[in-house]
Amino acid sequence: MAIHIDPDKCNGCGLCIPACPFGLIEVVADKAQVGEGCTLCGAYQEACEYDAIIIEVEEKAAPSDRFRGVWVFAEQRDGQLKSAAYELLAKGRELANTLGTELCAVCFGHDVAGLEELIHYGADKVYLADDPVFADCQEDLYAGRLASLISEHEPEILLAPATSLGRSFIPRVAAILETGLTADCTALEIDEKSRLLLQTRPTFGGNIMATITCQTRRPQMATVRPHVFRKGVPDEKRRGEIIRVDFDREAVTSRTKLLHFVADLSERVKLEDADVIVAGGRGLGEAENFQLLAELADVLGAALASSRPPVDDGWIPYPHQIGQTGKTVCPKLYIACGISGAAQHLAGMQTSDVIVAINEDANAPIFEVATYGIVGDLFQVVPLLTGKLRDARL
Amino acid sequence: MNVVVCIKQVPGTTEVEIDPKTNTLIREGVKSILNPFDVYALEEGVRIKEQHGGKVTAISMGPPQAEEALREAIAAGADEAILLSDGAFAGSDTLATSFVLAKACTKIADYDLIICGRQTIDGDTGQVGPELAENLGIPFVAYVSKIEEIKDGRMRVRRMIEEGYEVIEMSLPGVITVVKEINVPRLPSLRGMAKARSAQIPIWTAQGLGVPMEKVGLLGSPTRVIGIFRPQRTRRGELLQGSLEQQVEELVDKLRQAKTV
């Protein structure tokens, strides 16, 4: 595979320069040159009016038409399906409709409750491997079983949640199948002409979005950031099939073993499930001042969260951190106090329904995503707000 | 315990800009650093060596200048460093990268543990570690926040998950990825820095590793980046006006109308 520029045709006009998404083209001595790092995406080939850009792509076998169907990995914990499963079904249904194909859910676990709900939320089929050894998320076993199911049924797309489980074992499935995997997607779309899945995800800590495709191998696999897509409305009349698949326990042994699990009790309200979140940043100044936010959170029945600096400084434990290296949340209301709004923080909260920002710097980027902003000292604004809300309650 | 630590050189900032006129990444003046999460991986490798003996080998796949990152690794306590570099590796996605790293580990042969960072700050995928484990056919645990015990070819670790942490036992050799909670990396010592300056860093190429061309670089990479853009901030809401009391009052009214409180 290579790229050539025909020196007879190229006149150094530079039309191609802005067309390269990576800024790799230079015009040297009136001829275009492509720098290192070219992905041969072809964007600038179209921009050249002189047909001087030649990309030689060895014709790779196009993926076979055998691969049909959209699959969703429905994660469970303790026999309960996680909300991410329903979010993926909503998106998966949309993709399957566009492609005119079926939507299947895959669930591994033991005595998992409410499997029909996967159908109510959009699945046509549910592949269920039920075994006591699957009760705990045994990744070593999950990876092999999911890969073999995929080889057997050949779906064209597989979506899994970008949870700690999904981001850990789905790459192994991709490696077994030697196919592409896009991590932590926040937007998914079908290119109807090519049937390709356009997978968009944040990179560089959320400062840049990249759209990625997997052209020649199947399935196209993506992990999807939780709380980005909305769960749909269940239709209890929807019919579908629950298909039990076997799991040959004798054939494999897990090389990792879960000894025990320790729940994190430091959160009063689970952040991911909270309707209202009050979050504080470096602007709080010191640990004690989280008390101010705790009072506001109390009045609102809200969960308490934080940007990274308070976590780094030990004002609040890590499970409260929102952002790229913390949690992603999507509450009805997110109140950001003394948070500047760095891309890494926004990555974890910008899909919230209503965002309120309180910051003394009118130019803080948080105001770019805020529904309502108050420019002012949080030490004045927060107590006022807490008081007003408390009065309103009475 | 022989530990291999996988490190990557990344741009020193994530605040990269897209030139609004040409829609391309502005790269000038961005200096390269060792991926911050890999610093924890290195430190953990060095601590294991200090406790259990053995050696730490840092490996990195990248362009020739990635050698700087490997020297940093030696300054931080790695005994040896190997650069995996070849024009044919350019454009590798996580699958192809993990394939090259796996080949290098196979060539190193006598490893007990491979440590990766939880993710890079440029790619942000966190996929290279688990894909590497699968390529080598050895066990894997992600998001390790503590190594509790290493004994008799087994290792007990804490692994962070959304709801708390799990204690997991794995057989060795294996691969783990570590989070920053695992340790506080030390500063490089003067001795380490001197050693880093004089260290010989061998370069292993595609041929030396015996990797087929169709498994690496663009050919070996199923995924393609077809476009980049600046995230759109979907809303630009309103800044409330008036005295702070008035603003707070208005806010409460609006939130109540929207039935969010």
Ligand SMILES: Cc1cc2nc3c(=O)[nH]c(=O)nc-3n(C[C@H](O)[C@H](O)[C@H](O)COP(=O)(O)OP(=O)(O)OC[C@H]3O[C@@H](n4cnc5c(N)ncnc54)[C@H](O)[C@@H]3O)c2cc1C
């Ligand atoms: C790889 C990587 C991953 C990261 N992951 C995360 C992540 O997951 N989550 C995260 O949050 N960050 C993350 N960061 C850090 C991020 O880049 C920012 O540094 C961080 O979000 C800033 O936090 P902040 O807004 O609290 O602090 P600052 O940026 O310092 O902002 C403090 C704000 O408070 C305001 N303020 C000060 N005093 C007052 C007052 N009295 N009243 C009102 N306002 C006041 C100031 O005007 C300022 O805007 C990451 C960075 C990197 C490189």
Ligand SMILES: Nc1ncnc2c1ncn2[C@@H]1O[C@H](COP(=O)(O)O)[C@@H](O)[C@H]1O
């Ligand atoms: N080119 C590379 N060379 C060596 N190690 C790498 C490379 N890319 C990724 N890694 C390792 O894999 C981890 C996860 O990277 P990523 O999947 O790119 O987020 C990093 O923290 C490194 O430990």
